[in-house]
Amino acid sequence: MPELPEVETVRRGLTPAMEGALLVRAELRRADLRFPFPADFSALVSGRRILSLGRRAKYLLIDLEDGNVIIAHLGMSGSFRVEEGAGPETPGDFHHPRGKDEKHDHVVFHLLSAKGPARVIYNDPRRFGFMDITNRDTLASHVFFRDLGEEPTGNVLDASYLAQRFAGKAQPLKSALLDQKNIAGLGNIYVCEALWRAGLSPMRAAGTLVDAKGKPKKALVLLTEAIRSVIADAIAAGGSSLRDHIQTDGTLGYFQHSFSVYDRAGEPCRTPGCGGTVSRAVQAGRSTFHCPKCQK
DNA sequence: CCTTGAACCTGGGCGC
DNA sequence: TGCGCCCAGGTTCAAG
Numbered sequence: 001m002p003e004l005p006e007v008e009t010v011r012r013g014l015t016p017a018m019e020g021a022l023l024v025r026a027e028l029r030r031a032d033l034r035f036p037f038p039a040d041f042s043a044l045v046s047g048r049r050i051l052s053l054g055r056r057a058k059y060l061l062i063d064l065e066d067g068n069v070i071i072a073h074l075g076m077s078g079s080f081r082v083e084e085g086a087g088p089e090t091p092g093d094f095h096h097p098r099g100k101d102e103k104h105d106h107v108v109f110h111l112l113s114a115k116g117p118a119r120v121i122y123n124d125p126r127r128f129g130f131m132d133i134t135n136r137d138t139l140a141s142h143v144f145f146r147d148l149g150e151e152p153t154g155n156v157l158d159a160s161y162l163a164q165r166f167a168g169k170a171q172p173l174k175s176a177l178l179d180q181k182n183i184a185g186l187g188n189i190y191v192c193e194a195l196w197r198a199g200l201s202p203m204r205a206a207g208t209l210v211d212a213k214g215k216p217k218k219a220l221v222l223l224t225e226a227i228r229s230v231i232a233d234a235i236a237a238g239g240s241s242l243r244d245h246i247q248t249d250g251t252l253g254y255f256q257h258s259f260s261v262y263d264r265a266g267e268p269c270r271t272p273g274c275g276g277t278v279s280r281a282v283q284a285g286r287s288t289f290h291c292p293k294c295q296k
Numbered sequence: 297c298c299t300t301g302a303a304c305c306t307g308g309g310c311g312c
Numbered sequence: 313t314g315c316g317c318c319c320a321g322g323t324t325c326a327a328g
Contacts (some may be wrong), residue, residue, distance in 0.1 A: 002321060034304070034323085058322080076321055077306075104306085126305045128322060171298080180323085187321055240321080285301060287319085 002074040004058055004152065004185030005234035009253055010080055011055045017082045017120060018050050018062070021113035029106050034075060034130040044068060044133055050111075056139075057148050057184035067136050071144060075128025083119045107131070148184040152231045157183065159216035159224040166206035167214050173223075174202035174283045183227065189240060189262045190230050192289045196261045197226035199271075201295045202281075202288045233258065261289040269294060 002010065026042045038044075045064060054061035062070035072078075087110060107122035122129070134142050149165070150157045165182045176182055177191040186194070195202050200209075200223055209220035216224075234240065238253035260270045265280035269291035276293025 006321075073322080075305095075323085124305095125307065126320090128304070130323095175299085178322095189321065284299075286322095 002058060002078065002239075003187030003190050003234075004055075005190070005231060005237075005255065006239035006253070007055055007058050007060055007074065007185075008153075008235050009239040010074070011053050011060055014060075014080055014082065014120060015053050017084070017113075017115075017118050018109075018111065019052055021050050021111040021118070023048050023050055023064070024110045024112050027108040027110060029108070033106060033124060033127045035132075037131060038133055041131070041133055045070060056145060057151070057180060058187070059144060061139075063136065068133055069136050069139055071132045071134060071142070072122070073130050073144075075124060075126060075130070077126040078122065078124040078129035081121050081123065083121065084116065086117055087119055101125070147181050149180060149182045150184065152183050152185055152227050153235075155228075157224060157228060159221045162220055162224055163210045163214060163216040166220070167210045169206040171206050172203050172283060173200060173206050173209075174286075174288050176206040177227070178284075178286070185231070186227070188286050189259070190227075190234065192262045193260055194223065194227040194230045196271075196290060196295060197230055198223040199295055201292070202283060202290050204296070261291060263289065265289060 023045055025046045028037055028042055031037060045068070048064040048066055048068070051063040051065055054063060058073060060072040060074070062072070064070070101123065104123050104125045104127075105121050106124055106127070109120040109122075111118045111120060122131075132142075132144070139145060150161055162182070166176060169176060173195060174191060177186055177194065178188070180186075192202070198219065200219060209217050209223065211217055234253075234255040237255035237258065240256040240259075241253045261278050264278045267278050269276040269278055271291065271294045274291060274294040276291040278289055278291055281288045281290070
């Protein structure tokens with residue numbers, strides 16, 4: 001599910017309910033998601049105040065007042081929702097029946113703030129998500145973060161950085177952009193979209209965008225801009241709502257209506273004057289969508 | 297070092 | 313209505 005824009009949208013959606021609130025108790029309804037929860041997870045976080053919510057790549061970060069940080073990754077199908085008001089008397093006894101999906105409510109953060117009690121509930125049918133806890137001071141060296149590349153937000157990511165990463169690589173651009181060690185936070189959708197915006201084939205070797213001196217060719221400058229713009233546009237639109245992914249307030253992001261190639265196999269390319277047809281291919285086991293006519 | 301494929305897990309959609 | 317197959321936003325590990 002969630003690539004960087006979706007996680008950023010989740011962070012913004014959860015902030016009003018969580019920032020400054022007391023985390024009264026973290027209720028774990030099972031011992032593991034993708035990985036087991038740390039044995040002391042609930043004890044470490046319960047009774048702590050939440051300072052702020054952050055994000056790094058596709059990870060949501062919940063800063064606690066004692067210096068610990070809850071790390072949450074949403075995997076493919078993870079989502080959070082907020083329920084305001086008094087809690088249920090018994091687990092599962094929520095005011096709003098959720099039917100069969102309620103069995104995938106795996107974590108409940110019980111909160112208390114000036115606005116009253118609330119619950120932030122983590123739901124994840126496929127359980128590819130995971131949570132951990134670490135100290136703020138050692139976050140950057142945590143195994144989840146130490147090898148991550150640059151964020152594609154703001155002006156940090158530049159073509160010279162990517163030239164350094166791509167130089168001499170025969171690896172296709174699709175794989176190079178999905179590699180979190182190069183750029184942190186891109187996923188299948190936004191890689192496809194960025195390559196289309198840049199007019200570059202997903203099959204093209206990454207090293208062909210770097211000149212003999214190791215400097216970025218013009219195409220790599222365009223690609224860098226395309227990556228930054230597609231991420232910025234998606235965040236502004238509240239991310240993409242696909243299949244089971246909805247925002248924290250139950251509303252839908254609408255960037256999926258702006259897809260140019262993703263999930264559009266057989267449909268006309270949207271490049272003005274192109275006239276090509278979007279095709280689907282498989283690279284490294286993932287679907288790649290692109291227009292063979294205008295992406296070279 | 298490279299790349300591909302399978303694995304983790306559940307559910308939705310489609311063809312028959 | 314049901315069964316079987318394929319597909320899905322991610323990451324990691326094994327194998328070639």
